[in-house]
Amino acid sequence: MAADDNGFAGSQRRPARDWSLIGLSACFLLLVAAVLATIWLTIRMQQASELVTHTLEVENELSIVLSRLQDAETSGRGFLLTGRSDFLQPYDEAVAALPRELARLRERIGDNPRQVAALTQLQVRAGQRLRHIRISVDNYWRGTPTTPEHFLRGKAIMDEARDAITAMKEEEARLLEARTATAGRRAALLALSLVASVVLVLAFGLLALRGNRRRLADAVAARDALTEVNRQLTAEAENREVAETKVRQMQKIEAVGQLTGGIAHDFNNMLTLVIGSLDLGRRKLEKGELAKVEKCMGNAMEGAQHAAQLTARLLAFSRQQPLAPQPLDANKLVGGMSELLRRTIGEQLRMETVLAGGLWRTYIDPNQLESAIVNLCLNARDATLDGGKLTIETANAHLDEDYAADHPGIEAGQYVLISVTDTGAGMPPEVMERAFDPFYTTKGPGRGTGLGLSQVYGFVRQSQGHLKIYSEAGHGTTVKLYLPRYRGDEDVPAEVAEVPDLPRARDHEIILVVEDDDRVRHVSVDALRELGYTVVQASDGNQALAVLAVQPLVGLLFTDVVMPDMNGRQLAQKAQEAKPDLKVLYTTGYTRNAIVHNGMLDSDVALLAKPFTVEQLARKVRQVLDETVTAEDVTA
Numbered sequence: 001m002a003a004d005d006n007g008f009a010g011s012q013r014r015p016a017r018d019w020s021l022i023g024l025s026a027c028f029l030l031l032v033a034a035v036l037a038t039i040w041l042t043i044r045m046q047q048a049s050e051l052v053t054h055t056l057e058v059e060n061e062l063s064i065v066l067s068r069l070q071d072a073e074t075s076g077r078g079f080l081l082t083g084r085s086d087f088l089q090p091y092d093e094a095v096a097a098l099p100r101e102l103a104r105l106r107e108r109i110g111d112n113p114r115q116v117a118a119l120t121q122l123q124v125r126a127g128q129r130l131r132h133i134r135i136s137v138d139n140y141w142r143g144t145p146t147t148p149e150h151f152l153r154g155k156a157i158m159d160e161a162r163d164a165i166t167a168m169k170e171e172e173a174r175l176l177e178a179r180t181a182t183a184g185r186r187a188a189l190l191a192l193s194l195v196a197s198v199v200l201v202l203a204f205g206l207l208a209l210r211g212n213r214r215r216l217a218d219a220v221a222a223r224d225a226l227t228e229v230n231r232q233l234t235a236e237a238e239n240r241e242v243a244e245t246k247v248r249q250m251q252k253i254e255a256v257g258q259l260t261g262g263i264a265h266d267f268n269n270m271l272t273l274v275i276g277s278l279d280l281g282r283r284k285l286e287k288g289e290l291a292k293v294e295k296c297m298g299n300a301m302e303g304a305q306h307a308a309q310l311t312a313r314l315l316a317f318s319r320q321q322p323l324a325p326q327p328l329d330a331n332k333l334v335g336g337m338s339e340l341l342r343r344t345i346g347e348q349l350r351m352e353t354v355l356a357g358g359l360w361r362t363y364i365d366p367n368q369l370e371s372a373i374v375n376l377c378l379n380a381r382d383a384t385l386d387g388g389k390l391t392i393e394t395a396n397a398h399l400d401e402d403y404a405a406d407h408p409g410i411e412a413g414q415y416v417l418i419s420v421t422d423t424g425a426g427m428p429p430e431v432m433e434r435a436f437d438p439f440y441t442t443k444g445p446g447r448g449t450g451l452g453l454s455q456v457y458g459f460v461r462q463s464q465g466h467l468k469i470y471s472e473a474g475h476g477t478t479v480k481l482y483l484p485r486y487r488g489d490e491d492v493p494a495e496v497a498e499v500p501d502l503p504r505a506r507d508h509e510i511i512l513v514v515e516d517d518d519r520v521r522h523v524s525v526d527a528l529r530e531l532g533y534t535v536v537q538a539s540d541g542n543q544a545l546a547v548l549a550v551q552p553l554v555g556l557l558f559t560d561v562v563m564p565d566m567n568g569r570q571l572a573q574k575a576q577e578a579k580p581d582l583k584v585l586y587t588t589g590y591t592r593n594a595i596v597h598n599g600m601l602d603s604d605v606a607l608l609a610k611p612f613t614v615e616q617l618a619r620k621v622r623q624v625l626d627e628t629v630t631a632e633d634v635t636a
Contacts, residue, residue, distance in 0.1 A: 031204055034197040041190040048183035054108065055176040058115075059169055061105050066165045068094040068101070069126055073158060076133035080140055088137065095130055102126070109168075112175075118168045125161035129154060274300045304611065324607075325363050325463065327486050330394050330416050331355045333366060337373060344374060345381040345390065349422075354393040362416040363486040364463055372456040376420040376479050379453065383424030383477060391421045397482060399466070410466045415482040427471040456481075502615060503622035505532035510551065511621070513537045514544040514559040514571065515587075520610075524558065524587075527614045528621070541566030541574075548575055554582065556625055561588035585624045587612070 072094035078087035102123050109115035132154040139146045281296030334353055342351055373392070380390050397417040404412040456479075460467045464484050471477035511533045515521035521537055528535045536551055538544035540563055548554055557575055561568040572584045589610040608620045 028204060031197065031200040034193055034200055038190060038193040038197060041186055041193055045183060045186040045190055048179055048186055051179045052176060052183060055172045055179060058105065058108050059172050059176075061101060061108070062165050062168055062172070065098065065101055065105065065122070065126070066162065068098050069129060069158065069161055072130060072133060073154075076136055080136060080146075083140070091130075091133060091137075098126055098130070112171070115168055115171055118164050118171070122161055122164040122168070125157050125164060129157045129161060132157060274304050324367075325365050327361050327488065328364050328366055328369070329359070329361055330369075330418055330483070331359050333369065334373070334392055334394060334418065337370060341374070341377050341392075345377055348387050349381055349384055349390045350388070351390045351392070354391060356393075356395045358396070359394055360396050360414065360416050361486040362483040363488075364465075364483050365459075368459050368463075369483075372459055372481065373418070373420065375453070375456050379479075380420060380422035380424060380477070383426075384422050388423035388476075390423075391419075393417075393419045393421070395419075396485075399482065407466070409461075411464070414485040415465070416485055418481040418483065419478055420481075421476065421478040423476040426473045426475050426477050427469070428473045432469055432471055453479075502531070503618045505534075508534060509556070509625065510534045510536065510554045511556045511558055512544060512547060512551070512554045514539075514541065514557065514563070514568070516540055516560060516563045520560075524617070527617055528558075530614065531618050531621075533621075540564065541568075541571040544571055545574060545578075548578065548582075552579070554579075556621065557582055557584045558621070559584065559586060561586050583624050585621060 071090040075087055075090035075094075079085070079091075102119070106116070106119055109119060132150065136146050136150065136154075278296070278300050281293045281300065285293050335355060338351070338353055345351065377390060377392075384390070395417045397415045399410060399412050399415060401412045404410045457467050460481055460483070466482040468480045468482070469477065470480070511528055513521060513524050513528065513535055514537070515524060516539055518539070521539065525535050525537050536547050536554065538547050542565070544557070544559070548557075557572060559568040559571055563571075566574075568586050568588070572586075576582050576584070585606050585608060587608045587610055606620070606624050608617065612620075
């Protein structure tokens with residue numbers, strides 16, 4: 001029964017609300033109709049008033065025409081009586097003015113055929129009367145008497161003209177009466193319409209007030225109910241946010257765990273190779289098996305180099321590797337890599353390069369870009385095991401505002417596009433979503449670290465570029481690198497000649513080595529002394545400044561960047577204030593902002609990244625000592 005009672009009550013309330021809305025709608029429509037009728041009546045009344053004015057203007061112009069004819073007749077009669085030419089002035093004015101006035105009159109009555117016919121008759125009679133006067137004047141000048149019949153005919157023509165004007169005035173009077181009556185009726189209708197509009201407005205207001213009171217009560221009840229629902233939703237949202245925060249934290253922990261596990265796995269493999277090879281080498285050395293010692297040392301070096309490459313890839317993924325960009329023609333770089341790439345991917349893939357004409361230059365680290373392209377080609381090779389085609393293409397590209405809005409962090413503008421396309425297995429959506437995750441790989445065990453694409457992604461984003469993958473399972477993959485367009489002047493870096501032999505010290509050159517890690521510092525010192533340099537050392541910046549004060553012949557400061565109290569950049573600035581010709585070579589395993597800003601090396605910086613070999617150290621030290629170092633000379 002409760003349900004029926006509620007339903008019945010609801011059905012009783014709804015019609016009341018519906019009738020109220022119908023009444024309001026009807027009143028509103030009537031009000032609109034009254035307003036439109038008022039507007040129409042106002043326009044029609046204005047038109048009637050204009051017609052009345054028009055009739056008065058026509059009557060006035062008819063009087064003017066009649067006056068002109070009478071003045072011309074009087075002028076001719078006065079001339080004939082006196083013989084004075086000045087009496088002909090009104091006649092001459094009538095001859096000049098009447099055609100214009102009759103033409104203007106015709107324009108005004110052009111919509112009334114009866115008046116047009118009468119005007120035509122008037123125009124004929126006016127012309128005839130003016131010609132009769134002219135004949136009388138001409139006869140006078142010739143001395144020929146004018147006959148009485150001529151004067152009688154002129155009088156008859158003038159009477160006909162007066163009759164035509166009288167008839168036209170009577171017609172205008174009739175029109176004036178009719179138009180005045182119409183204007184009066186419309187004025188009455190307008191007043192009635194205005195009264196009806198006022199009544200309807202009052203009725204509409206009363207109905208609206210009544211309906212608003214009822215709706216206000218309903219709105220108050222709805223507000224209270226909405227407040228309660230909103231309170232419940234707020235509590236639910238807070239609970240959901242807490243749950244989502246926990247989920248995000250778990251995802252972060254899972255990602256860190258995956259990253260840590262991947263690093264630990266790969267580093268343990270590499271450390272096993274390094275430690276095992278060194279241990280075997282020591283045992284072989286004790287036994288005097290020198291040939292086997294060299295092999296063990298080579299294995300240890302290989303493991304250490306793999307570890308260094310892994311660290312470099314991690315820095316690239318985290319966008320914290322120091323980059324040395326320069327203006328670059330991507331066509332030349334890709335064209336120059338073609339042979340290397342063919343040897344790298346093997347013969348199972350057909351490789352094709354499509355280089356765009358008129359390609360813009362980009363501003364990028366060429367070494368890192370080469371590494372990125374090689375990584376993409378290796379991925380393409382592994383995805384196309386049964387043969388296929390690999391295409392490397394360059395083009396000019398423009399990313400518009402809509403694309404940038406759909407991809408946060410991407411700036412709209414012009415880019416140089418390098419795309420790598422394969423006809424391999426492709427990627428399903430769930431794989432594409434994780435393609436850039438570190439240590440995520442679909443390759444089998446031992447066939448990849450899972451850092452290739454993440455390294456490329458980190459490098460491109462650090463270079464202010466954009467990377468996009470297009471793929472479909474069974475239909476291949478396209479990876480597009482959008483590199484920022486370079487608009488500066490051409491700046492071709494000087495080529496550094498290859499030195500076949502290991503560069504060594506010259507003329508008792510002195511190097512100051514500053515490193516807070518004792519073991520790393522001793523390795524650097526021993527390596528430089530092995531190369532023939534005189535080496536002094538310091539464990540921090542303050543000690544280094546003290547050494548420089550007592551040893552003014554130091555030609556090169558070889559300093560770590562990250563040190564306590566005073567970093568390498570600050571040390572170099574203070575040292576060069578005291579010794580302006582002092583050259584500086586930085587070294588670091590990781591740096592954020594001392595010599596790197598926005599991911600790019602400062603223009604006056606030479607850097608040798610850790611870890612480095614004795615050969616790399618020898619060549620970099622020799623380069624800094626022999627040349628003026630620019631950003632293009634720097635190698636990470």
